[in-house]
Amino acid sequence: MRRIHRLVLSVLVISLAFPQAKRDPRSVALAGAYSTIADGLFAVGYNPALLAYQTDKPFMLQLIGLDFGLVSNYFSLANLNSISGDTLTDTKKRLLYDTYFRDRGLSLYQDVHLPVPVLNYASGNMAITSNLMLINNLRIPSGIMRLLLYGNAHDKRLDMELNLEMLAVAEYGFTFAVPFESFAVGATLKYLQGLFYLGVDPDSSHAELFTTNTAVYGSGTYYLRQGIGGGGLGLDVGLVSQEFNDGWKLGFSIVNLLGRIYWNRPNFIKDFLGGSDRVYGNKDDLWHLVWNGTVVTDSLAIRYSYTIDSLSAQTLSDTALFTSSQDVVRNVDANGKPVSFSTNYPSIFRIGVSKRFPDLLIASDFYTGFEDHFFARAGWTWSIGAELTRFDSFPLRIGYAWGGQDLKQLGLGFGVHKGPIIFDFALAFKNGVWIHTLKGLDLSASLVITSFKSRKSAEETAPVETTPAPVPVDQP
Numbered sequence: 001m002r003r004i005h006r007l008v009l010s011v012l013v014i015s016l017a018f019p020q021a022k023r024d025p026r027s028v029a030l031a032g033a034y035s036t037i038a039d040g041l042f043a044v045g046y047n048p049a050l051l052a053y054q055t056d057k058p059f060m061l062q063l064i065g066l067d068f069g070l071v072s073n074y075f076s077l078a079n080l081n082s083i084s085g086d087t088l089t090d091t092k093k094r095l096l097y098d099t100y101f102r103d104r105g106l107s108l109y110q111d112v113h114l115p116v117p118v119l120n121y122a123s124g125n126m127a128i129t130s131n132l133m134l135i136n137n138l139r140i141p142s143g144i145m146r147l148l149l150y151g152n153a154h155d156k157r158l159d160m161e162l163n164l165e166m167l168a169v170a171e172y173g174f175t176f177a178v179p180f181e182s183f184a185v186g187a188t189l190k191y192l193q194g195l196f197y198l199g200v201d202p203d204s205s206h207a208e209l210f211t212t213n214t215a216v217y218g219s220g221t222y223y224l225r226q227g228i229g230g231g232g233l234g235l236d237v238g239l240v241s242q243e244f245n246d247g248w249k250l251g252f253s254i255v256n257l258l259g260r261i262y263w264n265r266p267n268f269i270k271d272f273l274g275g276s277d278r279v280y281g282n283k284d285d286l287w288h289l290v291w292n293g294t295v296v297t298d299s300l301a302i303r304y305s306y307t308i309d310s311l312s313a314q315t316l317s318d319t320a321l322f323t324s325s326q327d328v329v330r331n332v333d334a335n336g337k338p339v340s341f342s343t344n345y346p347s348i349f350r351i352g353v354s355k356r357f358p359d360l361l362i363a364s365d366f367y368t369g370f371e372d373h374f375f376a377r378a379g380w381t382w383s384i385g386a387e388l389t390r391f392d393s394f395p396l397r398i399g400y401a402w403g404g405q406d407l408k409q410l411g412l413g414f415g416v417h418k419g420p421i422i423f424d425f426a427l428a429f430k431n432g433v434w435i436h437t438l439k440g441l442d443l444s445a446s447l448v449i450t451s452f453k454s455r456k457s458a459e460e461t462a463p464v465e466t467t468p469a470p471v472p473v474d475q476p
Helices: 002-017 025-029 048-053 077-083 090-101 142-150 268-273
Strands: 060-072 106-114 121-123 126-140 163-179 183-200 206-211 216-241 248-257 260-263 300-311 322-330 341-344 348-356 360-369 381-388 396-402 408-418 421-430 440-449
Touching: 025 396, 025 408, 025 421, 025 440, 048 163, 048 183, 048 216, 048 248, 060 421, 090 142, 142 206, 163 216, 183 260, 183 341, 216 268, 216 341, 408 440
Parallel strands: none
Antiparallel strands: 060 106, 060 121, 060 440, 106 126, 121 126, 126 163, 163 183, 183 216, 206 216, 216 248, 216 260, 216 300, 248 348, 260 341, 300 322, 348 360, 360 381, 381 396, 396 408, 408 421, 421 440
16 A cells, blocks of 8 residues: 555656656647647647748757646635635535536646657748656545545445546657648658556556445455556648738648557667666666566556445454455466557647737647546647737737636746747646635746747748839929
């Protein structure tokens, strides 16, 4: 049991230390309203078709970037202060449970995006990009939260199925776009290099708890499986119109189409971690996970089981009523080979519109995922953003996104564009628009270089049309 506690605690610590599958400061500041205005290599991950209109602009090379976020569905200063030192009434308990925990329990999500330095480059209608992403996703089930709030409230069944996933993946992409007369299409071919995965297997794990007026009883088994090295393919496709009617633009895209990562297959990462003998799971490994003195390899899984038998206030001292065990078990198929598994890399559909004014750019997107997993959400989100371009070298940005009561975001950001240097920074408040109500935040920064010509819009770089001076008429 202590090891389970340490594992959960480690997830929270990692989340605090590193507090869209791909983000950059401009998209964070505009709250994701980006599918028709992303520039250069930042079009990758939003709408690859936008690269078709970059042919008149110089190259773009990202030197360094960092983006990290942390969000929960409950923790905020306002919520914590509302229950601090207070005895919750039944009405407050019901409101607290129904508002935050009934459907999803208590959730914590953290992600880190690290563009590999100098391996993000765009020129003309093509780009080569790379992105390292670290994800921690923890959901404490609603049954535990109900038990904490109500005690043994004579519920028929409490959901105790824990959701825990830790994932590291490197995403490499080649993007190209083709312009036509009034629109452009583009695509990104991706290789998804899985680095590490540890998560509770939802298909093999089960846990439940029953409460009565006098006692609590139930049982559960959690299987944690590990993946070292994995691989898969993904595809982004997009379409965007040319600007029409004095600055309007329309577009849509599907990101991570058919994306999936397959684990427990031969790969070079396990060979590298295997040390000199290139065999993973023995003493010369550069690194391996150890549980109860056993090296956890592809053919093994971690199992934790518990049983509660008629536990009540009168029987708390009887240790036989609560039993638990943790061990490492074989995880092989009928042929004795490690069981391979896969994790879905969620898809996102986006549709957007933008309008360019002389000193202002306004954009809006509607986007949705097809499942609640990692960075995707199975529900529509609307975002709108504005970028003040009156000062060419110092753009200012603001954006807001709304996806229902449990998904709100306010983004703020700025840029410093001087010659070949493009620096951008952004901060976003998540699930709240004030310091005391926010339940998470995003921080993003990026440093990019381009040629000394800098990156100007087509309107700015177009030559000024001139007409010949009129021929003077001889006066009588």
